[in-house]
Amino acid sequence: MSKVEISNLSMRFGSTDVLRDINLSVREGEFVCILGPSGCGKSTLLNIVGGFIQPSAGTASIDGVPVTRPDPRRIFVFQERGVFPWLTVDENVAFGLFRLSEAEKRDRVTRYVQLVGLAGFENAYPRELSGGMKQRLEVARALAVNPDVLYLDEPFGALDSITRLQMRRELLRIWQAEKKTILFVTHDIEESVQLADRVVIMSARPGRIRRILDIDIAHPRDLSAPRYIQLRDIIFSEIGLAHQV
Template sequence: MAHTLSAATARAVKTAITTKVSLDGLSIVFRRDGSAVEVLDRISLEVREGEFVCILGPSGCGKSTLLNIVAGFLQPSSGQAWIDGEAVRGPDPRRIFVFQERGVFPWLTVEGNIGFGLFKLSREEKAERIAHYVQLVGLEGFERAYPHELSGGMKQRLEVARAFAVNPDMLFLDEPFGSLDSITRLGMRKELLRIWELERKTILFVTHDIEEAVQLADRVVVLSSRPARIRRIVEIDIPHPRDISAPRYLELRDGIFEEIGLAHQV
């Protein structure tokens, strides 16, 4: 116990040195039919290198919009997102956005999808990289299959593999497991953590599932409903693998439930 704690502390010290993402007062207002809808309200946040951060909020609160701004697909109305000290101006292959499983290209095979971003590599390197990630996400035997021949969970793993294959230093995941059944979803969380522990990418993960956030993240950023503000940032100080019946886990989870205004009773 003492050993794992000290290892975690050492990692925390090491990673605290570098700030990966810095959000500085991000606000966005959408204009539709002449009326203005305020979606994000002055979001400021720092994410460390190699950190796993979950952004948690009710459906439609604007958490996906926030992720789209950080990924460079949307311009904020005011404020600025910084990554590695550079202002975000647009999408960048060093940071890959993972959609729900609908983002895989239906006209490409599993191999084709994983190799999609590898157009700068030589043929051998590409084949090697594809084989590695096929194996990493457990899609062996399906290399030549098309997405419509795969299950939802397999498509989701494929999309994660496509993102990891280009060796980005950061990943954005937008409710990636939202459309999976609860058993597959649990398996996928385990897989994602396993790959994350191996490769240590910085991850921003959007979800509306409190359990999911507490199981995965180093820190959980709790957003309010629209216009989204940061209500609270919860540090999840439990080492992986997490025991989801441990008192500390339940304490943190119930704290968030209360924060959102829900008594944890059905």
């Protein structure tokens, strides 16, 4: 059985058709990128799967159970402004652990602060961190509650391009270590080919799935390998772009 199952899902806001007839199933532990132009409804799709919005038709299910509201077993990661500015790094990571004992809280906080490379910054406030560090902090906060699915909505969009590359490598490392199912929304073609097991290519509004592409390259991926370039170009032409500037 698939982990995430989206079937015949459509979404309308008033008279605007945002998503039309989306069908997608994601395996446990799979890394799926949802790729599309701005306004194609890919964020809306992620919000529906995350339980923040109810679809107009169709269902999104996880482990066979339809999603009706947010659930701590599946955590949504926003751009780095999602961290709480009034909490320190440690306190941010502990945020979702409010039902655990102090001892367990401390264990998990230590572990995930280390995992994302923020050791030494435990008592820093977000205003003292760089954008990339804040993003890592948010990932740590999500991982600390041990979710089985992570939703990432253009998480690196606000970072500079060098930090973005580093963050992708970090995310892959964490994904391989923690074996989470990841749904990752992006409008960056290169990013999707670098990260995903499969790329779901969406059309402009109303958003529909144009094609689902397997990225059959092992990690770490060589960004100049012929197969990488070939897959990237398939996406370029699928979206209708010639990759010339």
